[in-house]
Amino acid sequence: MLASAEGDLMITGPALCLYFAALRSTTNPASVPLPRRSKTSPPVELSESNCPPLFVSFLRVWSSNVPRIQSLAPQYQHDLARVICGLEPLSQPPDPNLNGISADLRAVAIEISQRRSFQDRYASDLQAALDAGSPSGRSSLRVKASFVPPPVYDPSPISPSSSxxxxxxxxxxxxxxxxxxxxxxxxxxxxxxxxxxxxxxxxxxxxxxxxxxxxxxxxxxxxxxxxxxxxxxxxxxxxxxxxxxxxxxxxxxxxxxxxxxxxxxxxxxxxxxxxxxxxxxxxxxxxxxxxxxxxxxxxxxxxxxxxxxxxxxxxxxxxxxxxxxxxxxxxxxxxxxxxxxxxxxxxxxxxxxxxxxxxxx
The missing domain is CATH 1.10.565 (Retinoid X Receptor)
Incomplete structure (x- = not known):
């Protein structure tokens, strides 16, 4: 399914991650387990109590959809993943809620994709994937990732004439x-x-x-x-x-x-x-x-x-x-x-x- 969404991988990839996180969530309200810094580190859950303020509203959107996703019948959960990837659902009749849930998850994914930290990580991971797929010993033919994050705004004094x-x-x-x-x-x-x-x-x-x-x-x-x-x-x-x-x-x-x-x-x-x-x-x-x-x-x-x-x-x-x-x-x-x-x-x-x-x- 993900292959079908290659054109907007920056959106579909995070949206699918949000979908799988919703399926695995066991807390109420829903939270997201964060990667451990080491094998001995205690588990940490991302919730409204420790979420950065800029992201709280988007976490709430995801959290509000978790019960809706978990309550779907298995065939409709599979259909939801297809809709997220831009594919038609297989079940008939289709569940009318899927488009709305998919829209929410993709919207949160877009918010993630617009963040500089994600863009930098995406660029480096994409380059790493290209490097891993290149034949060894042929560095002169190294393929460079075309994705470049947008410019960073660095506040600077503005002269009165240009303000x-x-x-x-x-x-x-x-x-x-x-x-x-x-x-x-x-x-x-x-x-x-x-x-x-x-x-x-x-x-x-x-x-x-x-x-x-x-x-x-x-x-x-x-x-x-x-x-x-x-x-x-x-x-x-x-x-x-x-x-x-x-x-x-x-x-x-x-x-x-x-x-x-x-x-x-x-x-x-x-x-x-x-x-x-x-x-x-x-x-x-x-x-x-x-x-x-x-x-x-x-x-x-x-x-x-x-x-x-x-x-x-x-x-x-x-x-x-x-x-x-x-x-x-x-x-x-x-x-x-x-x-x-x-x-x-x-x-x-x-x-x-x-x-x-x-x-x-």
Whole structure:
């Protein structure tokens, strides 16, 4: 099953680990046994009492799903593992709860994948795996892992003249020309949108100072949603910077899946808005309270993580469908953001962009 999820191993791998940890959990509330430092070290369980504050909300999301996972019949537990890997369940009829549980586990896995410690460990483990598979004595032909973690934000004094950085959707022509490669137009379109998003979202700028690694991915995901909704045409083309329209056919072949997914996200977002409008009109006709639009919930989960939704539910302020559609859609956006961060053309510019964006106030 894991082989089928090779494309998003950074998400599926941790999600499956969370699934197996849930099956093995024997405490209430659920906790996770931590690796022992040595054979003689006493066992230690990760729980809310000793979990780092930044991760408590995500631990709660996982913990809330443990009873649901353990109560599944064995065939549905197997189906859940398949759904986590992007495969169809085998049992008929399928359990409607599986998509929601899978969305939660993948959301927590994304939170883990966005952390610098995981990224560094993933890069080193990937390189070790490549080295282990290489023939001995052929160091000159050593294969180097292509994954590189995103840049680290290092706070530094900002001069008064640069503290009020202003961005527009169209970058300077010195960056792009009409003949620039297609990938550069995609990159600069996303980065221009990223700057717009940070300018109009003060909470993201504050997050950049408090939790930079997560803020980086949240900002990229916001930019993806922004471009998908506002710049993707009905035909799947992207209206980019300098007013250039980029079609799927003009996009480099290896990047076409990313562009196709960007267009699909835009279509799904528009459908979500239309459905929410219909629900709002029906509620208004009946005199019922109008529920929070799903795209608004998606944006809040993009910023606050899946733990944001869990916190609202604990306070009785939120609602969640069995299928977890808002969380699943958020995962889709985040997964594209993680994938884009691994593309060389984006890595080449992201360090500089990140430094500039960190100066926005």
């Amino acid at each position: 009020k950085t202003s961005f527009g959707r169209s970058p300077s022509p010195t960056i792009l020309t009409a003949n620039s490669p297609a990938i550069e137009f995609i990159r600069e379109t996303l980065y221009a949108s990223l700057a717009d998003v940070l300018e109009r979202t003060p909470s993201l700028r504050r997050l950049l100072k408090r939790d930079p690694s997560r803020a980086y991915f949240a900002s990229v995901s916001f930019a993806i949603l922004d471009v998908a909704v506002t710049a993707v045409t009905p035909t799947g083309a992207v209206m980019g910077v300098l007013g250039k329209e980029l079609t799927l056919e003009e996009c480099p072949k290896e990047l076409q899946p990313f562009m196709a997914e960007l267009a699909a996200i835009g279509n799904a977002a528009r459908e979500m808005e239309e459905e929410d409008d219909e629900v709002a009109m029906r509620c208004a006709e009946r005199g019922d309270d109008i529920p929070e639009p799903r795209l608004d919930r998606v944006r809040k989960v993009l910023e606050g993580g899946v733990g944001y939704q869990e916190g609202r539910e604990r306070e009785g302020q939120g609602r969640r469908s069995v299928e977890g559609r808002a969380v699943a859609f958020t995962n889709r956006i985040n997964a594209l953001g993680l994938g884009i961060s691994k593309i060389k053309a984006f890595r080449d510019r992201q360090a500089d962009v990140f430094k500039v964006l960190a100066g926005i106030e």
